[in-house]
Amino acid sequence: MTTEDQRVLLLVGSPKAPGRSVSEALGCHVIEKMEARGWSSRTIFIRASLQSDGGQSTLLNAASNADLILLSFPLYVDSLPAPVIRAMELIAEHVLRKNARLVAIANCGFPEARHNNVALDICRRLADAAGLEWAGGLALGMGGALSGKHLRDQGPMAGKIIESLDLAVDALVGGESIPDEAVRRMARPIIPAVMYTAIGNFGWRRQAKRYGVKGKLNDRPYQP
Amino acid sequence: MKAIVLNGIGQADRNLDYVGGIAADELRGHGCKVESTILRDLAIAPCMGCFGCWVQTPGICLIDDAAREVTRKMIQSHLVVYLTPITFGGYSSDLKKVLDRSIGLISPFFTRINGEVHHRKRYAQAPKLLGVGIAHEPVGEGARIFKALIERNAINMHNKAHAACVVSEDQSATEMHELMRAALHELGIMS
Numbered sequence: 071m072t073t074e075d076q077r078v079l080l081l082v083g084s085p086k087a088p089g090r091s092v093s094e095a096l097g098c099h100v101i102e103k104m105e106a107r108g109w110s111s112r113t114i115f116i117r118a119s120l121q122s123d124g125g126q127s128t129l130l131n132a133a134s135n136a137d138l139i140l141l142s143f144p145l146y147v148d149s150l151p152a153p154v155i156r157a158m159e160l161i162a163e164h165v166l167r168k169n170a171r172l173v174a175i176a177n178c179g180f181p182e183a184r185h186n187n188v189a190l191d192i193c194r195r196l197a198d199a200a201g202l203e204w205a206g207g208l209a210l211g212m213g214g215a216l217s218g219k220h221l222r223d224q225g226p227m228a229g230k231i232i233e234s235l236d237l238a239v240d241a242l243v244g245g246e247s248i249p250d251e252a253v254r255r256m257a258r259p260i261i262p263a264v265m266y267t268a269i270g271n272f273g274w275r276r277q278a279k280r281y282g283v284k285g286k287l288n289d290r291p292y293q294p
Numbered sequence: 295m296k297a298i299v300l301n302g303i304g305q306a307d308r309n310l311d312y313v314g315g316i317a318a319d320e321l322r323g324h325g326c327k328v329e330s331t332i333l334r335d336l337a338i339a340p341c342m343g344c345f346g347c348w349v350q351t352p353g354i355c356l357i358d359d360a361a362r363e364v365t366r367k368m369i370q371s372h373l374v375v376y377l378t379p380i381t382f383g384g385y386s387s388d389l390k391k392v393l394d395r396s397i398g399l400i401s402p403f404f405t406r407i408n409g410e411v412h413h414r415k416r417y418a419q420a421p422k423l424l425g426v427g428i429a430h431e432p433v434g435e436g437a438r439i440f441k442a443l444i445e446r447n448a449i450n451m452h453n454k455a456h457a458a459c460v461v462s463e464d465q466s467a468t469e470m471h472e473l474m475r476a477a478l479h480e481l482g483i484m485s
């Protein structure tokens with residue numbers, strides 16, 4: 071089989087609209103680089119695809135035809151967003167390509183990349199259950215410092231992320247798993263954690279002000 | 295003591311429903327007033343990731359469906375039980391759809407816990423958390439991941455205490471009762 075025959079499927083696990091999520095920006099960078107190396111690609115937004123039977127079968131057919139499934143998702147409550155778990159439940163029941171591989175990219179809102187570890191363990195278990203070869207996972211912290219824009223337009227903060235993803239692409243097109251160096255670079259803080267949390271806390275207040283609820287951020291509507 | 299069981303057993307796993315009955319009996323035997331919520335029967339939309347529950351209507355999700363009532367009951371209970379088939383080590387999608395919608399129960403503001411960043415509490419009291427995972431094999435890797443996930447969630451959601459118990463389909467009801475009892479005792483809930 072030549073590299074021209076290889077197909078990568080990007081599954082975007084963020085529920086945000088296309089063009090808005092960090093998950094999509096990370097995944098897009100990878101598939102663009104893989105296309106430049108002769109791979110063909112397809113992108114599916116999980117939440118939208120699960121809304122109809124047609125979308126669901128499109129997702130499953132695309133998974134069946136992929137040589138590499140790239141799952142890029144935001145961390146939700148220490149795990150994967152519910153629609154991503156639903157897609158996993160369906161994929162695990164489905165017949166996939168022999169020797170197909172799964173790779174995952176998790177991004178989270180807290181500064182430390184290690185919050186993503188349990189979620190990546192879950193992805194690895196999915197690979198086992200679905201008969202996919204596990205090609206490794208990348209974990210990114212400080213997702214709140216990034217946006218849905220293309221990574222190359224996100225300034226110097228995206229530098230180490232691009233380095234990490236490029237290392238991952240080199241390995242994946244060569245049939246290997248994600249190297250440790252890519253994992254290390256992705257996990258490095260983008261900015262100091264104290265700066266990140268200070269900017270984040272300021273951001274919550276600024277957004278609340280825009281919605282006219284500045285003094286209400288600590289409200290307890292369900293206090294018994 | 296008020297306990298809410300978030301039953302995340304999905305349509306395809308209905309044969310496991312009896313485990314929900316065993317959990318409810320065990321809780322009642324420990325003096326709990328039990329409310330069981332079968333999540334697969336509720337129309338709950340997935341979280342949209344907008345953070346409106348923090349910055350637009352603080353403490354309440356913007357989507358007006360059954361998840362609002364479930365999250366209200368969660369914070370008003372003394373004990374929350376996550377009951378789920380262990381799904382690749384984690385929760386079923388039916389359980390997860392409500393948990394994703396429950397982050398309004400904590401504050402957006404950051405704090406540090408054990409050297410890591412998390413969110414601050416919103417409510418003074420958060421319930422205790424019991425995870426009941428139904429596994430194909432109780433000692434496998436899935437069980438380890440499930441216990442780690444319960445522990446991580448308890449930090450994030452500020453649960454007062456937490457315990458995880460893993461039961462498996464090939465166990466008898468008596469064995470399941472024993473495992474659940476041990477987990478409740480770990481939480482300081484005695485009969």
Ligand SMILES: Cc1cc2nc3c(=O)[nH]c(=O)nc-3n(C[C@H](O)[C@H](O)[C@H](O)COP(=O)(O)O)c2cc1C
Pocket residue numbers: 084085086090091092093094143144145146147148149177178179180181185212213214341342343344345394395397450
């Ligand atoms: C419902 C919900 C739960 C979240 N839970 C966590 C969490 O447990 N840990 C964390 O670090 N970030 C958490 N986040 C933050 C997201 O992971 C973060 O904002 C991420 O960068 C979003 O990526 P996206 O743009 O690809 O959707 C959560 C966000 C939402 C909406």
